[in-house]
Every structure is written in C-alpha cells, then in structure tokens.
Amino acid sequence: MAESETSNIREPLPAPAKERRFSAQAIAELEEIASHYPERKAACLPALWIAQREYEGYLPPPAIQEVADRLGLSYAEVEGVATFYTMYNLRKRGRHHLEVCTCLTCAVKGAYEVVHRLEKELGIHVGQTTADGEFTLSEAECLDFCGAATVMQVGDKYFTQLTPENVKQVIDQLRNSADYTPTKLADSLVKLLIPGSSETGGGSFAPKDLVNPAGPML
Amino acid sequence: MPILNLLYENRDVQNIENLDVYEAHGGYQGLRRAVTLERQAVIDEIKTSGLRGRGGAGFPTWIKWNGLPKNFDKPHYIICNADEGEPGTYKDRELLLKLPHLLVEGMIVAGYACCGTAGYIYIRGEYVEPAWQIRKAIDQAYKQGYLGKNILGIEGFNFDLYVHMGAGSYECGEESALMSSLMGERGNPRLKFPHAPLPVIEGVWKSPTLVNNVETYCAATWIAKNSGAEYAKYGTERSKGSKIISVSGHVAKPANYEIELGTPLMELLKIAGGITGGKLKAVIPGGSSVQIRTAEQCEKINMDYESCSANGTLLGSGGFMAFNDKTDIVVLMRRTAEFYMHESCGKCTPCREGTRWIYKVLDRITSGAGRQGDIELLLDICSQIDGRSYCALGDAAAWPIVGAIKAFREEFEYWITHKRSPIGEDAVPPVPVVVNPLLTLTPA
Structure with a gap:
C-alpha cells in the first residue's frame, strides 16, 4: 500500500x-x-x-x-x-573519502577555499559522492593538526598545508591509488x-x- | 629560559621511536628507578613535583594516583586519554608519533605505583599514524620484558597494555564519556562525584580506574627518572614544570613548543615567529573551549594556570591560536558554536539544545539577519548552559561565546546594525556559502 x-x-x-x-x-x-x-x-x-x-x-x-x-x-x-x-x-562512501577540516585554525587559514576548489574540481557539493563513485567530500570537525592547516584526512592518511592551488595534486594522485580507502x-x-x-x-x-x-x- | 625541553629532550633524535635508541638516551631509567622505590614513594614523588593534569582541567595528578585503593583486591585499570580533540591542540599527536616509549614508560610507572593490572591507551580514530607508533612501542616493550608478567624480573609485577581506537567523537575526550566508550557504549558522560563514586574507586567495569592525559604520563616518566624535586624547580609557585603549547593560526612558525610554565604569552608568540598578515588582534590561549583575549589583554597574561584564570581565560590543553586583524571574531565564534553543536553528545538538554540555539543565533547574525537584543539572547542562552550540563562540554560551548562578547562586543553590534562584517571584504574566516544546509553535515 x-x-x-x-x-x-x-x-x-x-x-x-x-x-x-x-x-x-x-x-x-x-x-x-x-x-x-x-x-x-x-x-x-x-x-x-x-x-x-x-x-x-x-x-x-x-x-x-x-x-x-x-x-x-x-x-x-x-x-x-x-x-x-x-x-x-x-x-556507502566513494572509493576515497575526502574529509577537509574546517574548524577554527583551518577556517582562518583558508579551509573553505580548499573545500570550494574541491567542489569545483569534482563537480559535487560537500556531502555528496561523484557519479563514478571515486570521491566523497565532507567537512570534518577538528582533525587536530592545526599547525599544518589546512588538513584533510583521506582514509588513514592526513594531507597537510593544503591550498586551493595544490589540492588538485592530491586528487590526481588519489585517482590512481588503491590505498587510502x-x-x-x-x-x-x-x-x-x-x-x-x-x-x-x-x-x-x-x-x-x-x-x-x-x-x-x- | 622560556623554552624548556623536558619531555622534548630527545624529540629530534633520529629513530627515537625505536626502543634501542630510546634506551640509549636514558629510556626506561625512570621505570627502573621507580621500581626500586615503594609504591607510595612514587606517588610522593609526583606530589613533590606539583604535576597537574595536562589534559585541560589542571587537576593535581598525585591526588588521582593516591586515590586508588592500595591493594590488589580488584583489577585496577590505568587509562591514557589520547582522544585529543580540542581545536587548536596537537601536542599529543606529536608525543604519540615521536616519543611513544615516553608514554608507554609513564603508564607502566603508573601501573606500578597504583597497583595497576591492565592499561588501555584510548586513541582517537583519526590518529592512525600516531597509533602505529604506539602499537610498535608496545610490541617492542613486551619483547624486552617491560610489559607482561614479572616485569624487570620482579615477582608479581604484571601489567598488560592495550590499544583502543576511538571512532570520531570529541565528547570521548571527557573522562567519564571515555570510560563509556571503552566499555563499548555510546560516548555519553556519566554522573559525577558526589552523585556517583569517583573513577579512582569505581571507574570502568566497576573497578578503580586512573585516567590521565598523554602529556601527564610523559611528565610522570620524566619525574620518575629525575625526581619530583627536580621537576618542581621549574615553573611558578602553583604551576610547576613545563607545558607543551600547540601554536597555530596566523603565526610564522606554528609548531609545538615546550615552555616553562609562567612564560609571558607575548614571549611565546615571539618564539613562534610573530603574527603574519597583519597585527595581533586576539589570542585563544588554551584551545577552543577557553575565552578569547584581545591583544591588549594578552600583554598581561603569563602561560600558567593562575595567570590565565586571573585574566579571564584558561590555560586549558594548551591549544594556542593567534589571530591577526583580518579575523572576524563573530564568524569565528559561529564556527566555534558549530563545532560544539556537532560534538554535543545529546545526553543532557542544556547542552544538546543550547549549543544548537547558540549556533542558530550566531548564524542569523552572520547571515545579515541579526536582530537587536541578539547579544543579550546569546548571553542568556550561555548562562543557562554554563554549570548546568552533565559534563564540561556544555561549559566549554558557553565560555568562548561569553568571552568573545565581553572582549569584542562592538563587533557583534556592528554585524547586527550593519548586516556585514566590520573587517570588510577580506575578512577571515569567510562566511561559508551554504548550498544546502542538509548537505553540509557529514552524511551518516
């Protein structure tokens, strides 16, 4: 019914x-x-x-x-x-789950710009997964590596000092990587x-x- | 000297995370010295040292150690709180990563002094890399006979150490919530003394339990090795020894700095390379839970427990965040409120509802829809959370907002009256563009 x-x-x-x-x-x-x-x-x-x-x-x-x-x-x-x-x-998450810290220090050091660049790069919004199932994008609460802001966790790895300019490098590497899932x-x-x-x-x-x-x- | 590398003495030694290198640099001498003393004498050393809990509350360590029953009637559990989650703090991360044996040794010393039978290191789930160093350190310590049965050949000195990984929860850094989580439950806090027995009498599995921060155990190792009197030579009258401060934000050299307690705040800032991108506007000296201070107020603050609280803030866990004059304090507080809203465990009403209301009002202000009276509304909500929640998360959600309104009230008023940032176009952090509010939270 x-x-x-x-x-x-x-x-x-x-x-x-x-x-x-x-x-x-x-x-x-x-x-x-x-x-x-x-x-x-x-x-x-x-x-x-x-x-x-x-x-x-x-x-x-x-x-x-x-x-x-x-x-x-x-x-x-x-x-x-x-x-x-x-x-x-x-x-279910994408093959790589990108969790960008946007908490205090990361936020003032430009984490939102990193998030927006990722959204553009992947063609999705925060909280969504790409159509090919490769990437899920999330905001994370403090990942506690504030000295190295902006920080992103992918699988068991932290990426540090990310900027809108260098974040694409991470994405390109992840596409070819079987790890960090x-x-x-x-x-x-x-x-x-x-x-x-x-x-x-x-x-x-x-x-x-x-x-x-x-x-x-x- | 402001920089005082006690715990960090061997931090930069190559391969110090390996047992043989650690031993070559005086490792496990603290344990060897401790076991030559009576159990009570070890606790007395900690008392003499004046060591206070480094996790944030600053509670005298020896009182906890002394509180456990001095017998083997029940199993005693020694727990390390490595669920570092305070925004701005990353000192434990470095200790786990680079000096894992310092922690392991400190826990064995505590195990000896407090008649411990087993220990658990509760590490936050995100810290996979630091946790691997701990795993390695424990495995090596077992092989070398520092853990297991009849440690160092002492009949009846048995101590096992296990790793327990969290799964993403700020609340689990709270002592009683951590114990709930360790027992396989949701990370909700429990009733506290005097409504329930202290953890040292009845903690996990209704057994006496000692919970300390990573840095506290590491300091205990140092004290066991060099004596409490030696440690008490450093610091101020009531804040003894050293404290690791994680410096982040708009500074030239963000890093962990181990300083002597009582170092002036401005001197620490100078050590960290000074402010970048403008002039100093504000400092949060002890992690997101403590009150923000203006540049002017910072002149008077020394980095110790008493001076910080005399100046209306707290030393907390040592998450030192400095902000330049491009920083929009109201938007920053909106982000702080969002953090506490997300991390509130939901058990008690003042915190669960209050954190949401704080966020909603701040979000209203920063989206240009603030109303006259919103500041009073915020203060009212905060006053109804502070001191009325199960655990300190509620207080920690209210303090920074009240502190920011006291220190930067005119910026809140500017936002409400002009519907825009007092800083202008290039203010940080920017007000986030929310496409779909349902999507900004992590999909469960």
Whole structure:
C-alpha cells in the first residue's frame, strides 16, 4: 500500500537479512580483541571496525546485525553505538573519502577555499559522492593538526598545508591509488588493536606512493 | 629560559621511536628507578613535583594516583586519554608519533605505583599514524620484558597494555564519556562525584580506574627518572614544570613548543615567529573551549594556570591560536558554536539544545539577519548552559561565546546594525556559502 508522503505512520522496518560476512581471520581477530577486556561488550567498537572492513567500507543493517549476534548484544544497542561515532559510515562512501577540516585554525587559514576548489574540481557539493563513485567530500570537525592547516584526512592518511592551488595534486594522485580507502582505514584500525601486528607489517603505515604537495607529511 | 625541553629532550633524535635508541638516551631509567622505590614513594614523588593534569582541567595528578585503593583486591585499570580533540591542540599527536616509549614508560610507572593490572591507551580514530607508533612501542616493550608478567624480573609485577581506537567523537575526550566508550557504549558522560563514586574507586567495569592525559604520563616518566624535586624547580609557585603549547593560526612558525610554565604569552608568540598578515588582534590561549583575549589583554597574561584564570581565560590543553586583524571574531565564534553543536553528545538538554540555539543565533547574525537584543539572547542562552550540563562540554560551548562578547562586543553590534562584517571584504574566516544546509553535515 502506498503511503501518503506526509504520513507519520509507516510499516515497521523488516528485520535485516541474516548475513555472515566475517571471514575466519576476522573472527579470530574479534576473539583476540575481545580477550583484552573483562566484558565482551567492550569489543563493540572494534567489532564495528571489522564489520566496516568486511562490508566494503560501510555498515548496512546486516553488518550491524552480525556484530550484535557475534557479541550477544541487541541490534538496537549496536546501532546506537554505530550512529554515535562519526567515523562509522552508515551509507556507502566513494572509493576515497575526502574529509577537509574546517574548524577554527583551518577556517582562518583558508579551509573553505580548499573545500570550494574541491567542489569545483569534482563537480559535487560537500556531502555528496561523484557519479563514478571515486570521491566523497565532507567537512570534518577538528582533525587536530592545526599547525599544518589546512588538513584533510583521506582514509588513514592526513594531507597537510593544503591550498586551493595544490589540492588538485592530491586528487590526481588519489585517482590512481588503491590505498587510502574506507576499507583500508578500517583494516588499519583493526590491526592496531592486535598485539604484535607492527612486526608483521600490518597496516599501510608508510606513505608509499603519495606525496604531500606542501612537503613531507608528518 | 622560556623554552624548556623536558619531555622534548630527545624529540629530534633520529629513530627515537625505536626502543634501542630510546634506551640509549636514558629510556626506561625512570621505570627502573621507580621500581626500586615503594609504591607510595612514587606517588610522593609526583606530589613533590606539583604535576597537574595536562589534559585541560589542571587537576593535581598525585591526588588521582593516591586515590586508588592500595591493594590488589580488584583489577585496577590505568587509562591514557589520547582522544585529543580540542581545536587548536596537537601536542599529543606529536608525543604519540615521536616519543611513544615516553608514554608507554609513564603508564607502566603508573601501573606500578597504583597497583595497576591492565592499561588501555584510548586513541582517537583519526590518529592512525600516531597509533602505529604506539602499537610498535608496545610490541617492542613486551619483547624486552617491560610489559607482561614479572616485569624487570620482579615477582608479581604484571601489567598488560592495550590499544583502543576511538571512532570520531570529541565528547570521548571527557573522562567519564571515555570510560563509556571503552566499555563499548555510546560516548555519553556519566554522573559525577558526589552523585556517583569517583573513577579512582569505581571507574570502568566497576573497578578503580586512573585516567590521565598523554602529556601527564610523559611528565610522570620524566619525574620518575629525575625526581619530583627536580621537576618542581621549574615553573611558578602553583604551576610547576613545563607545558607543551600547540601554536597555530596566523603565526610564522606554528609548531609545538615546550615552555616553562609562567612564560609571558607575548614571549611565546615571539618564539613562534610573530603574527603574519597583519597585527595581533586576539589570542585563544588554551584551545577552543577557553575565552578569547584581545591583544591588549594578552600583554598581561603569563602561560600558567593562575595567570590565565586571573585574566579571564584558561590555560586549558594548551591549544594556542593567534589571530591577526583580518579575523572576524563573530564568524569565528559561529564556527566555534558549530563545532560544539556537532560534538554535543545529546545526553543532557542544556547542552544538546543550547549549543544548537547558540549556533542558530550566531548564524542569523552572520547571515545579515541579526536582530537587536541578539547579544543579550546569546548571553542568556550561555548562562543557562554554563554549570548546568552533565559534563564540561556544555561549559566549554558557553565560555568562548561569553568571552568573545565581553572582549569584542562592538563587533557583534556592528554585524547586527550593519548586516556585514566590520573587517570588510577580506575578512577571515569567510562566511561559508551554504548550498544546502542538509548537505553540509557529514552524511551518516
């Protein structure tokens, strides 16, 4: 039955389809992380990171359901956590999520000009994704590297001292890069919690192929 | 000397983030010295040093350390607050990135002194690169026997250290919200003393919990190594030692500077290369939560806890932002209000609603639709948030607005009367062009 657009009454949402996407490795990681805390519930944030990696960089309802089931929590509880933190994506992002800091220092140092240049360059507004699914553009609250304003986070990397002139250089490099994606970011955040992961070379720590236009990245 | 590199002593040593280089430069000597002392003697060293919490509130560190029960009846948790989020502050970032072992050592010292059983370093989710250095440091420390069972061969001295990554929330830098987040919940603050037990009695998982800032643990390492009396030689009478100040804004050399507490503000500004693009107009000395001061008021301020509060502002977390005379204070405050609106966790009404109203009124003024009486309205809203919220985020949202109105009232009046910026065309930050207000927020 079609609903009137102004109606506040809607059918109850169907329960999310049961889906299991955690790989054997992901389950092992989850169990390792859960063993760090006296309560299993504390692994909720890490488990959501694992889910964000396994579900292609965002958390559709089945991902939240899977986390809830694996931790013995309710769907509502996990969804409550997932919606609280800004780094959990509830909708799909572009292959590179550009988050430009426009907080105090960055704002006075020209962050809005950088944002507007990016909007022009990509043909989208803040909050949108390009048609080819390459880039999502967002404003971010303070990324806390104010000395290097303007700062932009892409995946697990910060780009610093950006200006309207040099920001295109970053975009061009990102187009050809398989790294700095939401999935890679989630992977880093999971690996960081696993003891010994620094020895096995976990995470894409060293900047391999990207240069910061304004000089070395700190 | 205004510059006082205590924590930063070895910052620029090549590969200091590696354990062998760190040890070659006196690393883990603090821990080795601490374990030769009684647990209480370590806490007394911290007391002698006069160290105060470096996260913003400036609470005496030793009182927290001394507050934990001195027994092993329950597990004791040692938590490091590395959820740095205050606009203007990036000192913890550099400490994590360049001196990770300084933090790890400080936490082990705290673990020893406070009968700790496990430690967690809560790092904000955006700090992936700094967190990798911490991960590496912890892994190396385990290998070398500084972490794990029977540390340094001492029977029964067991301490485990874990990394916990946040997921993007300013609120989680608040002690009780951080504990909620660590336990896998939304980052909401909890009831505080005297309505609830102190964290040192009942914190995470109903166990005694010590929460300190990154810089505080790093300073504890220095004190463990060089003694509290040595640390107390620096600073002023009530603000001892050094403080790392993150300088940003319109300055020639923005960076982290470790200064002796009590250094005059203007001298710090000179060290940072002075103002660029015009004359000095205003300074926010301690992060976005504290009151902005005019250039004239800055002359009198020394960078220590007492002098800052005597001059109507706070040292806070040391996020020092300087602005030149092209800066539009009203638009700047609009951006500040937007930050607190976005970061309010939504638990309590004064903060959740109040931060929105502050933003709306400031947005109205800067979009040229300000009304007579808006200044009084802002002050009224702020007075209803300040001191009435669950945690300090509400206060932190109100203080900068009240401070800016007190210091730059004529600029607010100019905006309301003339519907444009008192600075003119090239004012910074520009009033953002909002295409679709629904799109400016990050899509969830």
